[in-house]
Amino acid sequence: PVSRPRKGPVRLPPDVSSEDFETAVKELQAAIGDENVEVNDKALVDGWYIEHPNTHDAFHIVDQEELVSSATVYPGSTEEVQATVRWANKFKIPLYPISIGRNLGYGGAAPRVPGGIVLDLGRRMHQIINIDADNASCVVEPGVTYFGLYEEIQNRKLPLWIDTPDIGGGSVLGNAIDRGVGYTPYGDHFGNRCGMELVLPNGELLRTGMGAMPGPNGSDNPTWQSFQHAFGPSIDGIFSQSNFGIVTKMGFHLMPETGHQSYCFTFPRDDDFEQIVDLIRPLAQKRILGNIPQLRHVIQEFNVTGKRKADFHNGSGPMTRDEIRTAASKMPLGDCSWAFYGTQYGPPESIASQLEVIKAEFTKIEGSRFFLPSDLPPEHYLHDRAKVCSGVPVLRELEWLNWVPNGAHLFFSPIAPTRGKDARTVHDVVVAAHKRHGFDLFPTLCVAGREIHYITNIIYDRSQPEMKARAVRLMREMIDECAAKGFGEYRTHLLFADQVASTYNWNNSALMRFNETIKDVLDPNGILAPGRNGIWPKRFRGKGWEL
Ligand code: ADP
Numbered sequence: 001p002v003s004r005p006r007k008g009p010v011r012l013p014p015d016v017s018s019e020d021f022e023t024a025v026k027e028l029q030a031a032i033g034d035e036n037v038e039v040n041d042k043a044l045v046d047g048w049y050i051e052h053p054n055t056h057d058a059f060h061i062v063d064q065e066e067l068v069s070s071a072t073v074y075p076g077s078t079e080e081v082q083a084t085v086r087w088a089n090k091f092k093i094p095l096y097p098i099s100i101g102r103n104l105g106y107g108g109a110a111p112r113v114p115g116g117i118v119l120d121l122g123r124r125m126h127q128i129i130n131i132d133a134d135n136a137s138c139v140v141e142p143g144v145t146y147f148g149l150y151e152e153i154q155n156r157k158l159p160l161w162i163d164t165p166d167i168g169g170g171s172v173l174g175n176a177i178d179r180g181v182g183y184t185p186y187g188d189h190f191g192n193r194c195g196m197e198l199v200l201p202n203g204e205l206l207r208t209g210m211g212a213m214p215g216p217n218g219s220d221n222p223t224w225q226s227f228q229h230a231f232g233p234s235i236d237g238i239f240s241q242s243n244f245g246i247v248t249k250m251g252f253h254l255m256p257e258t259g260h261q262s263y264c265f266t267f268p269r270d271d272d273f274e275q276i277v278d279l280i281r282p283l284a285q286k287r288i289l290g291n292i293p294q295l296r297h298v299i300q301e302f303n304v305t306g307k308r309k310a311d312f313h314n315g316s317g318p319m320t321r322d323e324i325r326t327a328a329s330k331m332p333l334g335d336c337s338w339a340f341y342g343t344q345y346g347p348p349e350s351i352a353s354q355l356e357v358i359k360a361e362f363t364k365i366e367g368s369r370f371f372l373p374s375d376l377p378p379e380h381y382l383h384d385r386a387k388v389c390s391g392v393p394v395l396r397e398l399e400w401l402n403w404v405p406n407g408a409h410l411f412f413s414p415i416a417p418t419r420g421k422d423a424r425t426v427h428d429v430v431v432a433a434h435k436r437h438g439f440d441l442f443p444t445l446c447v448a449g450r451e452i453h454y455i456t457n458i459i460y461d462r463s464q465p466e467m468k469a470r471a472v473r474l475m476r477e478m479i480d481e482c483a484a485k486g487f488g489e490y491r492t493h494l495l496f497a498d499q500v501a502s503t504y505n506w507n508n509s510a511l512m513r514f515n516e517t518i519k520d521v522l523d524p525n526g527i528l529a530p531g532r533n534g535i536w537p538k539r540f541r542g543k544g545w546e547l
Pocket of ligand 1: 097098099100101102103104108109121142169170171172173174175177178245246247248529532
């Protein structure tokens with residue numbers, strides 16, 4: 001299943017003949033170099049996280065051929081991005097920009113429109129343009145990964161942290177554009193941006209924030225990474241989770257390094273759930289909790305240690321609660337239901353007093369237990385959590401993929417208010433839907449003071465079309481059932497973007513009509529990432545592309 005011969009020749013972009021495609025490819029090759037335009041006519045190889053494909057979705061939930069590119073283009077500079085965009089307008093070929101393309105679980109590097117061209121920015125545009133130690137900020141190109149930025153800061157011995165997601169191989173810039181999250185106090189990646197440079201769908205270059213004002217003698221504006229806004233409307237937001245521009249540079253604030261202490265609480269009963277959420281809320285609102293903590297069901301203790309489902313369970317159905325309990329009792333945290341992973345920051349005295357306040361709250365739940373990393377064996381996940389929560393990128397969570405053979409995963413990520421009863425409503429929908437479709441349930445809640453990113457990971461076997469179809473049905477039902485109760489997703493896989501976008505339909509879909517208005521003005525030929533986040537340009541809209 002990982003490498004399959006193609007079902008046909010190259011999947012062409014919509015409404016483009018093979019002659020025109022050949023002409024177009026030659027023209028672009030002449031402009032940016034033969035080797036930088038690669039036609040996708042070879043077998044599709046899923047690879048793995050490190051050697052991920054940039055031709056299709058490595059974690060396919062439909063047939064591989066349904067989300068596949070016609071070619072991949074590797075621009076080496078902003079000018080080459082502009083040249084490629086002008087070329088795409090001439091031939092009306094859709095471009096799908098990626099930075100690294102490890103957006104696995106949300107569509108990977110696949111273009112939403114089959115036959116689109118993947119614009120792989122990261123391969124050649126991966127410079128760290130600046131790290132300003134005094135301002136504690138950086139400017140990066142699309143191909144800079146968390147690992148890359150981390151290593152550079154270590155090499156220069158700067159007292160700065162980065163903020164990494166659970167897995168550190170992605171693009172700093174790409175993850176921020178998709179509004180991903182991390183786990184230091186700077187975990188809101190888009191919120192900690194400062195200044196962007198973009199190529200618009202007509203090829204024009206735009207700088208946002210203070211970068212809109214030229215610096216003296218042609219230099220970058222000296223305030224670009226100091227203040228997020230310019231004069232007038234703040235437009236940065238419309239370039240996140242959209243298809244309005246290609247980001248070629250982006251600035252970020254970096255956290256100065258500080259003391260930190262990660263820890264874990266466990267809670268014995270599944271039904272402690274509401275009380276845990278209600279205890280977290282004031283601690284988070286008062287900023288006593290140092291970061292966005294994770295609340296995980298104990299079943300995840302197995303995933304992060306690379307365990308296989310077959311070690312605990314016979315047959316294809318989900319593990320039973322008793323099986324989870326028996327297996328958990330042999331793990332370091334013991335038999336429990338929920339595990340809370342948090343981190344406190346600052347000097348040791350300050351951390352100690354913060355922990356006293358937090359312990360006083362969580363010990364209100366009978367049977368709760370507190371663990372420091374030193375209480376647990378060196379291979380326990382809490383040690384990896386301590387790294388992530390202090391800005392050190394890791395790959396530990398890839399071990400999830402061992403759960404089933406040919407393992408792949410798909411995220412379901414609704415937002416709930418931080419209130420026990422609302423979290424329970426979402427949780428009940430998710431539990432029932434997983435049961436109906438026979439999937440193990442792996443909820444991780446990233447709990448802030450007012451909202452929860454309720455993230456659950458559906459793990460499936462890519463070689464089983466029946467299981468993939470079931471995962472798709474599970475997603476579709478959860479999206480609809482949550483929306484009926486007022487809960488919507490913060491992000492989703494490419495294939496569910498239309499459905500999720502259609503749930504944000506207040507006042508006759510005023511939001512989508514606004515997005516479409518902007519799209520049609522900026523991108524009249526509809527060349528940039530048609531369909532991304534459910535936004536279709538006029539040329540495609542209402543013509544059967546929406547899923
Ligand atoms: P990762 O950072 O995890 O490797 P990607 O590079 O795939 O992820 O980025 C996530 C998504 O964000 C992409 O699928 C794409 O839609 C969008 N994106 C990424 N980089 C850019 C960019 N430079 N300009 C515009 N959109 C981008």
